[in-house]
Amino acid sequence: MVQLSVRVCVCRPGGEEWVDSSELVPGDCLVLPQEGGLMPCDAALVAGECVVNESSLTGESIPVLKTALPEGPAPYLPEAHRRHTLFCGTLILQARAFVGPHVLAVVTQTGFCTAKGGLVSSILHPRPLSFKFYKHSMKFVAALSVVALLGTIYSIVTLLRNRVPLGEIVIRALDVVTVAVPPALPAAMTMCVLYAQSRLESQGVFCIHPQRINLGGKLRLVCFDKTGTLTEDGLDVMGVVPLEGQEFLPLVSEPRRLPVGPLLRALATCHTLSRLRDTPVGDPMDLKMGPITDSTFGTQVLAVMKPPLQEPHLQGMVSPGGACGARGVGGPPVSPQRPSALQRMSVVVAWPGAAQPEACVKGSPELVASLCDPATVPADFALRLQSYTAAGYRVVALAGKPLPVTASLEAAQQLPRDAVEQQLSLLGLLVMRNLLKPQTPGVIQALRKTRIRTVMVTGDNLQTAVTVAQGCGMVGPRERLVIVHAAPPERGQPASLQLQPVESFAATNGAQVRLTLSSSHSPPRRPVYTVEPDPWCSHLALSGSSFGVLVKHFPKLLPKVLVQGTIFARMAPEQKTELVCELQKLQYCVGMCGDGANDCGALKAADVGISLSQAEASVVSPFTSSVASIECVPMVIREGRCSLDTSFSVFKYMALYSLTQFISVLILYTVSVSWALGRGARSQQVLE
Incomplete structure (x- = not known):
């Protein structure tokens, strides 16, 4: 997966030359074969076009068309010019030349600086998890280390008083350290996660960050993309x-x-x-x-x-x-x-x-x-x-x-x-x-029964998203739904916010609740909200433009909207990522489930990202389901809770076992007795 060495054709001053891909440097001009092949580096397409399979990076099983980089003075940016960039590790299915006989690309990044290299690096060195269980575990191990130090000092003093040989004292003192801090604790904790990982793989869910399985048991909010995730792929x-x-x-x-x-x-x-x-x-x-x-x-x-x-x-x-x-x-x-x-x-x-x-x-x-x-x-x-x-x-x-x-x-x-x-x-x-998948309503209802919030994050129309949310059960038939409309400051008017019940939204008339905020051009003073969202409102729905206005002009009101927000429509990929980060700031353990390249940022930012992809595994998210159904979400939560519960039990067992043995050893050292090592030997040995 990491090492890729192929022969590539490079344009040199003297003509074309075949070299090994390990010799490529940024600035080399590649001649891409029309029959395709694996890309050994990141490159900007400058002539021709390519059909590329990027499922190994994004999880998107649909081939992507890459076109030549447009002419102009604008600098090249990999993220802004993704449609013109060939990424390392992707498979070129077909290359076609329009101007000239060759399809040409200029190398921009190699090695770990490529998109694939960055993802592999994130696998080898994942970002640290903010998980209380791990933090408390480390604190407890540190406390055991202090206890082991005190026990070592006590055992040395006791053994010296009993006139035990110096070599025996060193061995017995080190035994106390291994007894107080069990060396098998990391292995035992890892086995809990590995068993959960193997069970997930047997159900078609692959995991590249096993540490996040335990986080699946802490999920309290799950965001879903709409098209291809809640609804069918086809239209x-x-x-x-x-x-x-x-x-x-x-x-x-x-x-x-x-x-x-x-x-x-x-x-x-x-x-x-x-x-x-x-x-x-x-x-x-x-x-x-x-x-x-x-x-x-x-x-x-x-x-x-x-x-x-x-x-x-x-x-x-x-x-x-x-x-x-x-x-x-x-x-x-x-x-x-x-x-x-x-x-x-x-x-x-x-x-x-x-x-x-x-x-x-x-x-x-x-x-x-x-x-x-x-x-x-x-x-x-x-x-x-x-x-x-x-x-x-x-x-x-x-x-x-x-x-x-x-x-x-x-x-x-x-x-x-x-x-x-x-x-x-x-x-x-x-x-x-775009019809709902048959499994969607059942999964949504199961999550809601377990008090797990479900949120829809889509780039589709707001009213379409509302209809789908009502159809799948995110919004119940007797639950209130309010549309949030936010407008930025313009023509000297302050930023405004309107709360409109969904009944009046459908009828295009009805009562509206209006909120105002001082314009950013006014003298700086503390914003005063005339009306706040109804605390009894069950669900809020808003568009990406309204979300942007809330982030910029209503930062104090944003948490209240996010706590009740259920539908976020017309969201750009960057806004999906921002939404996940804002929810995490509210102490939510956030899950994200999506199927397309547009969800990559949100999948990586979420505590538990689940990608629906036909590929065996996708490095864009910790979890990848080979079955394009959100039924994998309850699976991850179920196995996460099992793994978390088992980890707690194993940790308590190992801690109590070590403390019990530690106290027993110190008592035996006090009376000049140690545990026997052989099955047929006497149960005790007198230290001489």
Whole structure:
């Protein structure tokens, strides 16, 4: 797992040269084979693209498309440019060159400085555990050491008084130390954890940090990702809601019947799919978008849309050749950030006969609507969106616009993201259904019965998250749920906070409780809250933007919200990590269960991180379940409690055993007698 030595091709001044991977240094230019292979270092992709399996690092079983690093003055940052970085230990499934004959990457890190090296280092040297049992155990062992020192002094004095030979005195004095501080204590404590680890492995749960098994027995709060964790991985497309003018049309259950136009082109091309041995691979949502438009993959472009020939009214609406191509998948090289952090993605599309390229954008409806020209957004946009999210559907907004300032696709790809993603025209809504896993409600109810808090942390829409939480039992049918809306200071107004019952949230009207905080631009004074959250409120739900406002402008109110918070929606990966850390500050022993790369930070920050991955083990979290079900959470808690209880019992047994033997030995030394060593010998020996 740690040592990796392969032959790689490196560009040298005299030409290409094959060297051992151990000789690589940052700055070397690698020529990647098109058939793929293991990466021996971290490298930035500068030419071509690669389909990479990163399951050994992130636990994400879905292959990831890596594109070439965009041109520009911005410095290279591994975290910001993850979509353009090949990490050590990952498997390149396929490499393709577009400009030139080779796929090129520049080495950025080697050895323990790589992402894999850092993870291996964290395994070898994990962060210290803040566990009272371990702290008290060390204090007790220290106390036993003091007792052993006193016993040693007493035994030396006693043996000298009894005129025992000096050599015998040294041996007997050292015996007292080993009796008072049992040397078998660490081994006995380790065996408790190892048995629990073996039982977890037999149930498909792998652990790389055995010390955290005992922490599983102390869990009082567990955070869950939604998509792929609480709900199924796959998405069922319910249909598309097209837009005509400023009015939404009825839901079209078969998008392939849509007329050829911007909406159909956006559905067919706005994705991150790639071909792997003639099979499309990529995000599950993108995989569902291809079949609904009858899209196929060509050899020169990443996506080709062909209209169905059986529909007479669609014939003759495309230029000869009947295809439109797309390039710049995952957003043209205009942004180094990940789509999960941006909550959107963009592509630049060109098709035969088009006067200029076209930009297509998809993402969260609220964000995409904010990027669109207000004249193209219907007045009932929020109501229509809420009607779908309240029913538990996942909604993605589609927008686009022509790029008249560019004459070619290559020129369009040099535009910055801000120039592409402004004054867009809203095209429609893609409505998908994400069903709960059958095991989810039972597990959630079992956790709640044992007084373990369950929290949902998702990047999906707030209303969709509320519906899923109510469906799986996180929020009971008779329990109150209040939506928290927070707004930052703007136009001289202080930061504000609104508490809105879920009934009024669904009806878009109703009483609201308003909280205000002095603006940060005002003279410094102690913030005064006019109203605080209802202490009888069972659950609070808030979005990532509201969470950010709470952290920055309402730090004293944040703990009260976190204590009652159950649903956190539209959370960026960094916010998930921050949420886990804030909960730990409240003395919670926090567990995190997720399935994707977006949860890596939270999984590592949590006291007990459980990754749902098809890989045998993932180094991104202490626990990895090979079965994509949250049933592994009760398993970890159950085995953690068993291990913790056994550890307590073993520790008490070893401590009492050592103290009993210690006192017995001192009494026998006092009367000049020691324990017999042989079974057939006399039970006592007189010290002479």
